[in-house]
Amino acid sequence: MIEIKNIIPAEGEPDINRLLAAFKRKPVDRVPNFEILIEDQHVEKILGKYAGNTLSYGGDPAKGANAEAGRPMYPDDFIDLCCIIGQDALLFDGGLWTPFKAQDKNGNWVPAYSRSVRTREEFESLKLESEEHINSTVRYVREYKEAIKRRGKKIGVSALYGCIIQTLYEFVVGMNDFMMMVYEDRELVEEMLETSTVHFVNLTKALVKEGVDFIFPADDVAFKTGLFIPPKLFKEIWVPRMARIFEPAVNAGIPVMFHSDGKVDDVVEDLINMGLDCLNPLDPYGVDYRDYKKRYGSRLCLSGNIDVEFPLGNGNPEDVDADVKAHMEVLKPGYGYVATCSHSIVNYIPHENYIAYINAIHKYGKY
Numbered sequence: 112m113i114e115i116k117n118i119i120p121a122e123g124e125p126d127i128n129r130l131l132a133a134f135k136r137k138p139v140d141r142v143p144n145f146e147i148l149i150e151d152q153h154v155e156k157i158l159g160k161y162a163g164n165t166l167s168y169g170g171d172p173a174k175g176a177n178a179e180a181g182r183p184m185y186p187d188d189f190i191d192l193c194c195i196i197g198q199d200a201l202l203f204d205g206g207l208w209t210p211f212k213a214q215d216k217n218g219n220w221v222p223a224y225s226r227s228v229r230t231r232e233e234f235e236s237l238k239l240e241s242e243e244h245i246n247s248t249v250r251y252v253r254e255y256k257e258a259i260k261r262r263g264k265k266i267g268v269s270a271l272y273g274c275i276i277q278t279l280y281e282f283v284v285g286m287n288d289f290m291m292m293v294y295e296d297r298e299l300v301e302e303m304l305e306t307s308t309v310h311f312v313n314l315t316k317a318l319v320k321e322g323v324d325f326i327f328p329a330d331d332v333a334f335k336t337g338l339f340i341p342p343k344l345f346k347e348i349w350v351p352r353m354a355r356i357f358e359p360a361v362n363a364g365i366p367v368m369f370h371s372d373g374k375v376d377d378v379v380e381d382l383i384n385m386g387l388d389c390l391n392p393l394d395p396y397g398v399d400y401r402d403y404k405k406r407y408g409s410r411l412c413l414s415g416n417i418d419v420e421f422p423l424g425n426g427n428p429e430d431v432d433a434d435v436k437a438h439m440e441v442l443k444p445g446y447g448y449v450a451t452c453s454h455s456i457v458n459y460i461p462h463e464n465y466i467a468y469i470n471a472i473h474k475y476g477k478y
Contacts, residue, residue: 118157118466121197121473127267127324130199134325134366134388134412136447142439142476143199144469145414147271147329147370147391148455149192154184156462157195162188166204166271183251186258193266196469200324201255205248205270206314207329209278209307212238226285229292231299237283241310245317248272252321269368272314273328273356275307276349280339293340293348301348308352315359325366325388328356333373335397342377350378354385361386368414372454373397383410391415392453401441413442414449417468423452423460428467435471443476450476 123129123140130143151164162168163184183189183203193201211223213236220238228234248270255268274281280289283303293300311328318326330353332338338345357367368389369382374397375390382390390407392415393400400416407413417423417438422430435450442448450472456465 118195119470119473120195122477123197124265125193125197125199126265127199128265130267130449131324131366133446133449134368136409136412136445138446138478140478142443142448142450142472142478144196144450144472144476145198145200145202146451146456147202148457150456150458152458153456153460153462153465154188154192158188158191162192165189165192165202186255187262189255190258190262190264190266194264197473198266200267200269201259202269202271202327203251203255204272205251205318206244206272206311207274207277208282209275209310210240210244211278211283212240222282224282226282226288228283229288231302234283234299234303239306239310241313244310245314248314249317249321252318252323256322267324269323269325269327270318271327271329271370273311273353274330275304275311275352275356276339277329277331278307279303290339293344297348304348304352308355311356312359315356319359319363319365323365325368326357326360327368327370328353329370331370331372332378333371333375333394333397335374335394337374337397338377345378346381350381350385354381357385357387379407379411383407388412389414389449391449392451395453400438404441408442408445408447412447412449415451415453416442417450417452419452419454419457419460423464423468424457426464428463431464431467432471432474435468436475439472439475443478446478 129139132139133143149165154162165184168182168184189201212220213223215221223237252268259266280286360367366388367386369387370391372394389412395416395418403413422434
């Protein structure tokens with residue numbers, strides 16, 4: 112029986128160089144642990160006060176640091192959290208969704224989340240707040256970096272962004288209508304994707320200029336059996352555009368991490384050719400991590416696959432410990448592994464399981 116009281120401190124302070132070395136499959140002292148999102152109830156229990164979730168101070172985590180949330184987590188709270196759990200970098204929502212705005216019935220410009228765009232005219236009625244959004248993201252990068260410097264820490268900074276397709280099917284058009292539109296009005300789909308791509312290319316350029324330690328584009332493009340869109344068509348409309356979003360960082364020698372849920376086999380080689388360093392989250396419902404280690408472990412850092420449903424959500428601390436150990440045995444050799452869950456540390460995960468998860472990473476992750 113594993114007794115859960117507190118998080119056991121990791122050996123070695125949080126250090127961005129550890130994470131960046133793992134991205135490049137270079138020797139590290141321990142496997143880094145790094146999450147896209149830790150939800151607010153876990154953060155509150157660790158810090159002893161409300162501090163929001165790790166993507167934003169408040170609001171709906173699925174929508175990130177939107178108008179409702181106001182801003183990302185305050186830097187000192189995030190630094191404190193990283194020091195307790197041994198995480199090497201701060202990650203905030205730098206703009207997951209293309210900042211399209213639509214006018215409501217009162218004439219106010221609000222996020223275009225109504226899933227109502229069906230025609231070119233409706234798309235052209237939207238407003239893109241690109242410059243404002245990029246300036247806001249850069250301001251928060253600067254705020255985080257200044258706080259880290261003030262406190263004498265080696266923690267890194269990155270931003271999560273880049274959902275060129277998911278913005279459309281999740282918020283602007285809606286899933287069913289978007290998938291029909293891909294076939295019935297491909298020209299409009301490509302125009303919408305291009306608008307998002309230009310915005311996110313400019314955001315990458317701004318992040319590189321501001322000195323982020325790595326970039327983290329994301330776009331959920333698959334379900335558990337494969338890509339949403341047939342591979343040939345997907346490679347035509349998505350791959351070249353995401354490659355352009357990567358390009359400013361790749362050219363500057365800044366590592367690239369990418370996230371998509373689902374079975375992404377059909378696009379992994381493309382991502383490698385685009386300059387990808389670390390693939391996340393190895394969705395356990397579509398990806399066999401043992402297979403991915405054999406196929407891609409010499410060319411990619413792998414991140415994720417500890418299932419948020421079981422063992423984290425519905426198991427017990429012993430189940431969590433055993434699962435982390437099993438992943439370490441396969442993914443740890445060769446250094447190219449970042450311990451991460453399959454989605455997010457959501458509030459429905461029992462807190463004792465989250466503590467067991469961190470402790471197991473620190474226990475089994477030593478080299």
